[in-house]
Amino acid sequence: MSDGSSDWNGTAGHEPGWMSRLGELRIFGELGALAPALPALLSAPRGDGHAVLVLPGILTGDESTFVIRRYLEELGYAAHPWKQGHNWGPSRELHEKLRLRLRELHERYGRRISIVGWSLGGIFARELAREFPFAVRQVITLGSPFGSDIAIDEDAGPEAIAQRRTPPPVPCTSIYSKSDGIVSWEACRELPSPETENIEISATHMGMGFNPLVLWAIADRLAQPEGEWSPFDRSGWHGFVYG
Structure with a gap:
């Protein structure tokens, strides 16, 4: 499609305009909503x-995923940081370190690991699951533009980019926002398959790591018994706040 809008073939979609970028200031409202929503x-x-392994977005590190990990710990999960410092973007060295991190956790617990990835971290999460599906239980991405043309290593060409748009062979949930002021929301949507889904929420890109609706959706998805994945249930109040 020549206008850059999205379709199910993985077209990247429109980049957010300046109004959408200004909308990222809503992050302060998301911060303010967290404490009242805790009960x-x-x-x-x-x-x-x-x-659960939690991967941060670009230019951020484990401090940005603290709320997600602390919340999951309160729910009884063994939530782990990525321990790679700040995310300065893709490299072969980082890719190898993430392989080792996943292997370490998989061997420590003797069972498959769920991965939650925010923005670029979600792209890394999907690629780890593609390479090591036996070690990954499910992937949850937060505003991750895996449908864009971004390269995730130095020699990624058109074939690698096309492959990235195809879901890995594990259950995958994409949580995205049409008011995302940083990335194209169209590029964050999974292709339809028996084990993929898209959950639309109202959130900023920078606030997804502590937005109450995002946190609830993550908890709901992780609570599914292994091997019994099913799509997000939008009955009841879910139907009013999730797209």
Whole structure:
């Protein structure tokens, strides 16, 4: 499509305009909503307490995923940081370190690991799951533009970019916002398959790591029994706040 809009073939979509970028100032409202929402968030479904690896977005590090990890720990999960410093973008060295991090956790717990990735971290998460599906239980991405033309290593060409748009062979949930002021929301949507889904929320890109609706959706998805994945249930109040 020549106008850059999205379709199910993975077209990247429109980049956010300046109004959308200004909308990222709503992050302060998301911060303010977190504390009042905590009692409800702590009533979220609890799973089997398996390990979850949380990957940060570009230019950020483990400090940015602290709220996600602390919340998951309160729900009984073994939540782990990536321990790679700040995310300065893709490199072969980083890719190898993430392989080793996943292997370490997989061997420590003797079971598959869920991965939550924010923005570029979500792209890394999907590629780890593609390479090591036996070690990954499910992937949850937050505003991750895996449908864009961004290269994730030095020698990525058109074939690698096309492959990245194809979901890895594990359950994948994309949480995205049409008011994202940093990345194209169209590029954040999974292609339809029996084990993929897209959950639309109202959030800023920079606030997804502590937006109450995002946190609840993460908890809901992680609580599913291994091997019994099913799409997000939009009945009841979910239907009013999730797209």
